[in-house]
Amino acid sequence: MSDSSRPYPDLHAHLEALKAEGLLLTIDEPIDKDAELHALVRWQFVGGIEEAQRKAFLFTNVVNAHGRKYAMPVVVGAIAANRAIYSIGMGVPVEKIQTKWDHALAHPVKPTLVTNAACHEVVIEGEALKGEGHGLDMLPIPVSTPGFDSAPTLTATNVVTRDPETGVQNMGTYRAALKAPDRLVVRMATRVGGAGGYQHYLKHQKRGDKTMPCAIVLGCPPYVAFMGPQKLPIDMDEFDVAGGLAGAPINVVKAKTVDLLVPAEAEIVIEGFIDTEYVEPEAPFGESHGHVALEEYNMPMRITAITHRKDAVIPSYISQVAPSESSVIKRVAYEPLFTSHLRSTLGIRGVKRVSLHEPLTGLLRVTLITVEKGTPRTEIWRALEGAAFFKGDCGKICVAINDDIDPDNADALLWAMAYRMNPVEDVRTLPHRGQGHGPKRESDDEEDSTLLMDATMKGDMPPLALPTQEYMERAKKIWERLKLPALRPQAPWYGYSLGDWLPQWDAAAKRAATGDYLENGRISEKQQQKGLKPETKFRPDG
């Protein structure tokens, strides 16, 4: 397929773009996909490496413990090892990602059906799918959490199913465990607000269908890959929104053995039928909530075809404990949805930003809402409740803060809670929350609850007691001239006004820092008073 018929990058073009930006590492030495591959990439999330320094890893020499060599390379982190990588896939700088999502959701573009597709360059069917080393077993599918996981598992999936009643397709990122060369077990969340594919499964069951057609797509063009984890309204076709992101129709092709449309430029498509009668144990698997999901019954899928490009690369997402690729993908996708829900749907103009807390808590549990100083209290509470109840499995703990608090800095957050919140007035707990995605079983009847906190300033406060920006910057130049250890400024690193500050104090501070402090003593001498208790307030503005 020529580039002129594809005005958006496929995975190969995306990897080239990452390479050009120094964001792709190529590892040519043999790496064991089951014992070493994910653990190696994990180090960049737990090794004290800055987010901006994280890279995508392309493994060109993948092996297993039995000495088997795999023909296809594996790439981890190519969609979202960090925000810079995600933004290259999105074709816009990080700060424009939200606007691009908003625009795509408002302006979806229907896909174009093509007949000749790169993903059909190689077609494997029938007997060729059977036997060790064949079918799925020829794909280098890594083990994600060696030491806990029981199977190599596909994680970077776009799983396509069709609503048997409306004909609308759904595409979600669901994991699938390798069980046999022609069998996977797919896990679709069954909780309220869970997987769209599960709703299709239920409809097939209700109609008495014994199977559900399914296509597991790996290595989609990034605009399509981003759709898998995105939380769209049910019955919104992800291909249309991907077209909205691309600003052009996405090319789709009919799958070979199931009645489904798949992205034409995908690297690999695994076609088959999900059993709607029988379920099979799946997991343990290290989950994105940061705990290991223990064994549960999930959906066996019998494979009818594997199609792939001749030069196919198999992507794998690193998930489990946040931060991870999985949490970066979701964060960049979900935060704009929350912000737009509060600002546009609920019309709360004081909301500036919604941040989903990432390290360890993994986005779904702790939501920080940044509001403009002076936003009416009633609006802050509307924002807290709006964020808590926007999605069934998000927002267990919601905290409103002002924009001088960095939502990614837990110390700053505790500082706001310590000085700006009166627990009796500014904290509420609410009953009736489902367990959501977490180590407790999602199907449990036991309820969780919600905690809302208003940690915003309730009025003007005195400045933060650090030298102001001009003095800190001046001192930084000296620090660097003295060749002292490299600085990594941590906000807040300079003092700023929090509203309660007067021009007279500004002038006095200026005099104090420029050697004229005795003048301040002459002024205050004239302001002496008799008979007042020490620590009585004095304001030079009267």
Ligand SMILES: Cc1cc2nc3c(=O)[nH]c(=O)nc-3n(C[C@H](O)[C@H](O)[C@H](O)COP(=O)(O)O)c2cc1C
């Ligand atoms: C790496 C990764 C793995 C995921 N695994 C699963 C999974 O196994 N099952 C599931 O239901 N959701 C999983 N999710 C979350 C879904 O992709 C997400 O809820 C998405 O909205 C589902 O699409 P849907 O709304 O069309 O069902 C995963 C997300 C990521 C990023």
